[in-house]
Amino acid sequence: MYRYDNYDHQMLADRVAQFRDQTNRYLAxxxxxxxxxxxxxxxxxxxxRLAPMLxxxxxYGMLSSHQMRKLAFIADHYDKGYGHLTTRQNIQFNWPRMADVPDILAHLAEVExxxxxxxxxxxxxxxxxxFAGVAAEETEDARHYCEIIRQWSTFxxxxxxxxRKFKIAVCGTxxxxxxxxxxxxxxxxxxxxxxxxxxxxxxxxxxxxxPVIGSEICDFLPKRHLLSYLDAILRVYNSEGRRDNKYKARIKILVKETGVEAFRDKVNQEWQAVKDGPLTLTDEEIARCAAFFHDPAYKVLPDSSDTLSASVHSDLLFASWFEQNVSQHKRLGYSIVTLCLKQTGFAPGDITSDQMRFIANLADEFSFGEMRITHTQNLVLADVESDRLYELWQALKAFDLQADNxxxxxxxxxxxxxxxxxxxxxxxxxxxxxIQRSFSRQELQDLGQVSLNISGCMNACGHHHVGNIGILGVDKKGEEFYQVSLGGSASNTTALGKIVGPAFSAEEIPGVIRCIMNVYQQHRTGKESFLDTYDRIxxxxxxxxxxxxxxxDTAALSHMA
Structure with missing residues (x-):
């Protein structure tokens, strides 16, 4: 992970002091x-709606155990004992007092x-x-490029x-x-x-x-030109993006109205002015940032397949968790573990302060003191010794974190x-x-991989457009209804879901999802995924x-649930 230098620490201290003064003046x-x-x-x-949100x-979603414990402290002392993981790999607190926010920022600065x-x-x-840096199949670790972009873009x-707001993602897996x-x-x-x-x-x-899927404007950009090319894109957007209508202010609207070819030409023209200037990345600078993400002190471990096989065959619940939550690691003898935070009865993405501290302890014990937030609002322990997976799984039961869904x-x-x-x-x-309460554990296992995303409004913070099943909250004459879409995907072959038809009431939704799953099972071939079945039929x-x-009618749909 990147570690702050003296300049970083001073910059943050100055920002906290500045905002403390601004907050005090506002409250006065x-x-x-x-x-x-x-x-x-x-x-x-x-x-x-009810309180400030920080x-x-x-x-890039990475946290140390020390930082996670600080987040738990903030949740206990300045919030209601929990935080919420977001689809941008951040965490937010929903109940801080306005007057306390400068103190929270000061606490955050203590842990970089x-x-x-x-x-x-x-x-x-x-x-x-x-899984950046640990994935079994990876072109190159993306994290140091994310760090380069972070340092360039901050302030x-x-x-x-x-x-309008601007979001960048880097993928090397x-x-x-x-x-x-x-x-x-x-x-x-x-x-x-x-x-x-x-x-x-x-x-x-x-x-x-x-909703728009991005368009390719460069099929191969040499790594040394990363920042200069990004700078050119941002310059074109900043000068030509609309500011008269926030609903048409995103770069996707500019690209659509300009045309991909014409937009590419504008970027290339801007790029020529900065291409070989101070933003050109040297091998030394790339290596400097890459050094922050060196491999931890991995052990030379034997093949643990026999030990795992014995555990899998002796405990069906562990076998199910292993199948769903464990991924292949690049290093022999290690595994990637994803902890699913989606327990029925708890808001998806919420994590309590007790869970934060517990997972921080697990990270220290099993994964070199680090963890990662996923886009799906879960947590990853990226470097677990494979022959300790059963031990980890048993430990997870203490806080009901052994979910295999x-x-x-x-x-x-x-x-x-x-x-x-x-x-x-x-x-x-x-x-x-x-929806969670409408399906048994066995039914979920039988249905297999299905992504379901929910957004409360068109801002799409729940990414409903790219869920295999997407649900969007809409207002109909002051009442809450839900529009359903099918066929979305956020994978390599990204697709935007298509709206099924008129919206449903909240009471109908469990039955609606049950109905969709029934159709899927009726038309499914073998172990075919939901998305493959949808694409076929x-x-x-x-x-x-x-x-x-x-x-x-509501009664019929509810009965189906």
């Missing part, structure tokens, strides 16, 4: 709401953390695959007030788990014919009111929704819980089942 009535708005947004502070930056640029019209937290004077294609800029690490490292560059992706229907991505967010049209959390069988006469 010396700053208006309008004057305070851009100041608080620069420090990750929102005002939501979003804390977790660069902050909330800078987690909101506002700036370059947000750069994200990557949660960038030209890009602090963009037309073979299997994209970073939703790279629906970012303002998506970067895939690739190799050319000479085995040189570079980037395939996509621009103009995004979700929200106008990772990637299954109940592993729901969900925004906070109308319970917290002032922008939401409808609640998300109760909908997620009602299309929308019509699902639509027909959902809107045919026997299932159009």
């Amino acid at each position: 009535g010396k700053l208006s709401d309008a004057e305070f708005l851009p100041l608080r947004l620069q420090n990750g502070l929102y005002v939501q 979003r804390v930056a977790i660069p 953390m902050h909330a800078i640029q987690t909101s506002g019209n700036c370059i947000r937290n750069t994200t990557t695959d949660q 960038h004077p030209e890009f602090a007030y963009l037309p 073979k299997q994209d788990q970073a939703a790279t294609q629906v970012h303002d800029i998506g970067l895939y690490i690739i190799k050319n014919a000479e085995n040189e490292t570079g980037f395939r560059v996509l621009v103009g992706g995004g979700l929200g009111r106008t 990772l990637g299954l229907l109940s592993d729901i991505i969900c925004c906070p929704g109308g319970d917290f967010c002032a922008l939401a049209n409808a609640k998300s959390i109760p909908i997620a819980e009602s 299309g929308m019509e069988p699902f639509k027909s089942a959902l809107y045919s006469k026997p299932t159009t």
Whole structure:
């Protein structure tokens, strides 16, 4: 992980002192709401439905155990004992007092953390695959490139007030788990014919009111030109992006209105002015940042397949967890473990302070003191010795973290929704819980991999557009309804879901999902995934089942659940 130098520490200390003064002036009535708005947004502070919300930056999703314990301390002393993991690999606190926020920021600074640029019209937290650096199949570790982008973009004077927020993802793994294609800029690490490292560059992706899959504008960008090319893209966007209408201010609208070819030409023209200037990355600078992400002190371990096989065959529950939650590691004798936080009865993505401390202890004991937040609102221990997996699984039971539903229907991505967010049209959390309660553990296992994403409004914080099943909260004459889409995916072959038809009431949703799963099982071939079945048979069988006469009323749909 990147470690702060003296400059970083001083910069953060100055920012905390500055915001403390600004907050005190606001609370004393010396700053208006309008004057305070851009100041608080620069420090990750929102005002939501019931209380302020503070979003804390977790660069590329990586946390040390020391940092996690500090987050637990903040949750206990300044919130209600929990935090919420987001789809951008950050964490947010939903109940801090406005007057306490400077103190929270001071605590974060003690462990080299902050909330800078987690909101506002700036370059947000750069994200990557949660398996970066440990994946068995990887072109190159993306984390040091994320760090290079972070250092370039933080406090960038030209890009602090963009037309709209801006999000960048970098993916170096073979299997994209970073939703790279629906970012303002998506970067895939690739190799050319000479085995040189570079980037395939996509621009103009995004979700929200106008979902778009990014368009390629460069098929191979040499790594030394990473920052100069990003700078050129941002310059074009900053000068030509719309500021008269926030709904048309994202770069995806500019790319669409300009045309991909014309936008590429504008970027290349801008790039020529900076291509070989101070932003050119030297091998030394790349190596400097790569050094922050060296391998931990791995042991030389024997093949543990026999030990694992014995544990798997002796305990069916462990076998199920191992199958769902454990992934192959690049290093012999190690495994990647994902802890699923989606227990029925708890808001998806929420993590209590007790769980934070417990997982921090697990990280120290099993994974070199580090962990990672995933885009699906779960947590990863990336470096677990394979012959200790059974021991880890048993330890997880103490805090009910041994759930084996990772990637299954109940592993729901969900925004906070109308319970917290002032922008939401409808609640998300109760909908997620009602779906989770509608399926037994065995049913979930039989259905296999199905992604279900829920957003409370068109801002799409729950990424509903790219869920195999997407649910969007909508307002119909003051009442909460839910629009359902099918066929989305955030993988290498990203796809945007298509709306099935008219929205459903909250009471109907469990039955709606049951109906969709019934159609899937009726048409499924062998172990075919939901998405493969949908792509093969299309929308019509699902639509027909959902809107045919026997299932159009609430009672019938509820009965199906």
